[in-house]
Amino acid sequence: MSTIIFFNCCSSLTASKLINPRIPTKGSSFLRTHKSFSWWNRHFLPKCTSQKHVQCQLQNGQQKMRSFSLKECAISVALAAGLIIGMPSLDSSPMAYAANPSLPDLSVLISGPPIKDPGALLRYALPIDNKAIREVQKPLEDITESLKVAGVRGLDSVERNVKQASRSLKQGKSLIISGLAESKKDHGVELLDKLEIGMEELQQIVEDRNRDAVAPKQKELLKYVGDVEEDMVDSFPYEVPEEYRSMPLLKGRAAVDMKVKVKDNPNLEECVFHIVLDGYNAPVTAGNFVDLVQRHFYDGMEIQRADGFVVQTGDPEGPAEGFIDPSTEKTRTIPLEIMVDGEKAPFYGSTLEELGLYKAQTKLPFNAFGTMAMARDEFENNSASSQVFWLLKESELTPSNANILDGRYAVFGYVTENEDFLADLKVGDVIESIQVVSGLENLVNPSYKIAG
Incomplete structure (x- = not known):
């Protein structure tokens, strides 16, 4: 029961790092070296199985929402710790965790909020190194968290995000342009101009206290940012083996x-x-x-x-x-x-x-x-x-x-x-x-x- 809550709340809080397994070399086993975990093999990890801009059409117009309470997560961490302490010793081969560095402190695992937005993950995964555009990107992404604050305080926070992004764009525009691939420079400059105008429009939206219009405009601006970053990639960056x-x-x-x-x-x-x-x-x-x-x-x-x-x-x-x-x-x-x-x-x-x-x-x-x-x-x-x-x-x-x-x-x-x-x-x-x-x-x- 405890491990089920643990998985549901924390997504998969470190099986490999906290429970000392030898990592399986194929995809279905959770802990190949311990029989008591065979249930996880069947129910959780993906494996090959031999089982023989866009709108979704909803009949009731309702979208399923997911949420976890802080209490559930706190319980899950505690249960995980109990699971770790009670875990018997495992594989003593060179690949076993016993031969690896000591267990990480739990505070390290939860030290900062992970990036969960797929768009942001894709932007950060691009093979570029341009600090100036990242300094524009980050405060625009932070608007999502600001909007979680109810009422006027949330919009005040959004306004700070927009001002920070605008300031970063103004100060770093020349560095951003210098980072564009030569063959894509004209397109990238055009996108930056649209981004600049869009941020002025977002600033006006915030001043008008039009909370519902913030997220769509944020999405538009981040699309510009992502496209500018893609214009920084000149060619495929390495040779495949x-x-x-x-x-x-x-x-x-x-x-x-x-x-x-x-x-x-x-x-x-x-x-x-x-x-x-x-x-x-x-x-x-x-x-x-x-x-x-x-x-x-x-x-x-x-x-x-x-x-x-x-x-x-x-x-x-x-x-x-x-x-x-x-x-x-x-x-x-x-x-x-x-x-x-x-x-x-x-x-x-x-x-x-x-x-x-x-x-x-x-x-x-x-x-x-x-x-x-x-x-x-x-x-x-x-x-x-x-x-x-x-x-x-x-x-x-x-x-x-x-x-x-x-x-x-x-x-x-x-x-x-x-x-x-x-x-x-x-x-x-x-x-x-x-x-x-x-x-x-x-x-x-x-x-x-x-x-x-």
Whole structure:
């Protein structure tokens, strides 16, 4: 009972770091070295299974909301601590945690609020280094927290955010422009001009005390910021390892719309989920998915897992658990692909724990509700093929790299619109279609164009 509350509230508060497991090399095991955790293997972690701008249409107009009380979270942390203390010793192999640094203090794990907004995660994941644009971005993002304060105080806080962003833009505009890629400079300057005008409009909205208009304008301005930051990326920043270079690769970003027909749900008939795929940090993984989308692999496929922890699909009919490439008549698999802060290229084929990178921060963390990643076999890192999952939890107390998923599964995108409705999906709901709506030009080596 305690561990269930712990998971629901805290999203996955550090199984690997606090409970000393040897990290499994494949995707389904929570603690491979201890039999008492086999229940978690079956119920929580994503694994390959052999189970045989956009509006959602609601019948009652109500959207499901998620919330946790502070009391629940406090209880969960306490229960987690009890679980840690009572945990028997585990694997004594070199990979066991006993050979690793001492357990982190719990205060380290909850020292700061994690970034949970998918748009913000995508902005920070771009391969750029321009402090001036980040100083404009941050106060605009902080408006979300300011709006949680009721009444006049909230708007006063929003006004401070807007003034700070405007000041940063004015002071740092030349540095921002100097950071634009030469081929995209004119477009970037045009966006900055729109951003400047938009912030003046937001300032007027705040002065008029039009609280309802703040969030839509904030979203518009952050879109400008994100587009300016993308204009700072001149070209794909690294070479993919030679053994994967001929595979479908997404060298940049793309976006897809996934339309799902919902069965037996009085609240929801169908929904279109907008998903941004990040090939800068996961070119092989994202490229594989876009290639399958172009083959219409997922069209007509059912949701195959929906248990409150993840929504999963991608297991084709028949004995195969992945995509059979008609040109080879074999299952196409892709390597585990993890990019971390401070590295120029992703790591391939190993989990971060296997690499000894216990404190590494993943560039695409499992922080957001609707984080999209690849499922794989339990004991084989490089076994992902076509099965994908979306996380139905968001990080409350656990920073990235301190949960059971970061560094062990390849994240390659986020649902950025209608992600809340993922929680309404059930096994048997049908993916009517997935369509690439932007960024297809970033796909190289597209196998879907090869006949046979």
